[in-house]
Amino acid sequence: MKQIIIAIFLIISLGFVSFPLLADDSLWLDEVKKKSCCTVGGKKLEAKEFQIKKGTLADNEKIRDLKDAKIYIRNTDNQITEQNLSGEKISFVPEYKGNYHLFFEQKRVQDEVLQVNFSSLRIYNKEGNISKSLLKEIRGKTNDSHYGLEPIAQWPFQIIMERPIRRHHINCCLYSGDIAPFKIYYQGELQKNIPLRVSTESGWNNDVKPDEEGVVSFEIPRSTYTSSENEKKHSEKMIVEATYEVNTSGTYEGQPYRSVVYVMSMPLSFGASPLEYESRVLGFATAIGVMLIFSLGLYYNRRRKRKTPKEIYFDEE
């Protein structure tokens, strides 16, 4: 009897653990594809297309009606433009080279709760017009300038990604094993008690609490569930999400509500840790082996040919 109870308890526990921690109603921005769209100033530009997905990374559906949603696009000059949405696709042409941030927003009242969904995504446009980034091109890249940016004024609730602590590679991308820090803001104030839900494509889910300074950080996990035999340098998606409920009443588009629930998601991607396909021991062994062989070869050569270096004489005409 006792074993049956333990077995039932274990099954229930496993069920909870394996259940995705992302909320069912979480929305997130997903880049679809890029295609040639138009020509500006004689140069071909690429339109970037996005869609909104609902659910988890493993089990999601595309939102087909975005009529009550809008998107803010922050360009390379930190200027924000607003775009009302309709249909199912979000499309824009990033003309200039540099970082663009997309901020998707959707509000609706359901069961007297104002549900506010936010999702932000950073894209880097590498083939655009460089006239706005001329100074940067001349001077050279600055490290990680897109991290730790100020929250945008249009949003009361926001997750901001700080500069990650990279353990494996150069400053370009995230890799498993890196530490990703985040801060959560409400009305511009740093919140120190809102946990971050993290979910990776391979099925790692976790709730991460902030530290005393309000920084929520976690080590990006190794992809244990994905076979990396064929593609060792594979990349994986990850979503970080935070929810904040405020007890306030009001009306939105004529519909009354008694509280507001803010949900923000931030889709990211990371690569497999180089430790999965690199051998440092063999690297050191090769270098030391070469040093030994080269040194012994030199020693042998010098013993065999004992001679002083030649003097060079110049004619004195």
Added chain:
Amino acid sequence: MTKNKFTLRRAINNMNLVRFRFWFQIVAFVLIVYGGYVGLDLGDKLPTFACVYNGEGTGGKCYAGMLQHDLKHPIDMFMGYAGYAFLISLGMFMVWFWILNKGWCGFVCPLGTMQDWLTILREKTKIRYSEYSWANRGKIKSIKYILLILLLLLPVMIANSVFGLPKLPNGLSMPFCDICPGRMMIPAFTGHFNQFYIDFSSKTDLVMTTLGMIIVGLFLVGSFVKKRFFCYFCPMAALQHIFSKPALLKLYKDGAKCTKCGDCYRACDMDILEIADDVTSKNLVTEDCTLCLKCVAACPEEGCLEANFAGLSIFESTKEGFILRMAMDQHKENHAH
């Protein structure tokens, strides 16, 4: 005023160049390898091995990395904004380079500095130095041009099908960085040994990273027994030589004053024969010259060799300077005994 000016010039001409260069190199090394920790960022077009793999410590980045990156674009994009970006980068590289000319190699390059430190270590241990065979000197000199051509060509062939050949794998996108000893050695000075590895993710990566490990082993032993061992093969030196003519810093020689005593040749880390043998050319910054100015310090003839910056003589050979430096060397030797 005239007397003061004369005194300053005399002080410079009489200085202990070896000591000045030693400390200058240390300061440059600290700025380039650790400058990033205090917010120094000189950009990514430096004409010297300031390694991009040095992570947060780097105070600037090497143009060789940027050049390979800039060339990895399909031709239609290269003819657009990517081409402009390439031209801007190249222009900025030339601006940096024209200030110091090959002095970047002799006074700033962290990899060159490491080689000089290994030479000092060898001298302290009293191990005899080695030389490259004169019979193979021409072949050795050509290696850097072959490396430069590969550095330029391979990234292009990743994004484009050249002469109908298939595109190269992406693992060759930074071919020179893969085999550059600076990638392993420079981050090691900030405590990061993570560039010592062999990558098993693809055949290309396996070959390139193994080559890198072999070259770093050769670099460490080679630089110990041969002064500036790696500089003979350096594609950055080849690239610099192409743009060297209009640079501000020059090494001038007055052939009429040269007695061909050979002191300058014997002082030269790069065994450049022309410095002693050529009495007809004025500008003696050759492809292998690192503008270390040791030849100027070793020359006993008044005004025969000079370092000239934008038409202004900044350091020239003098009899007095030569005698003083000889005395300094003698004193050092006596002190050592």
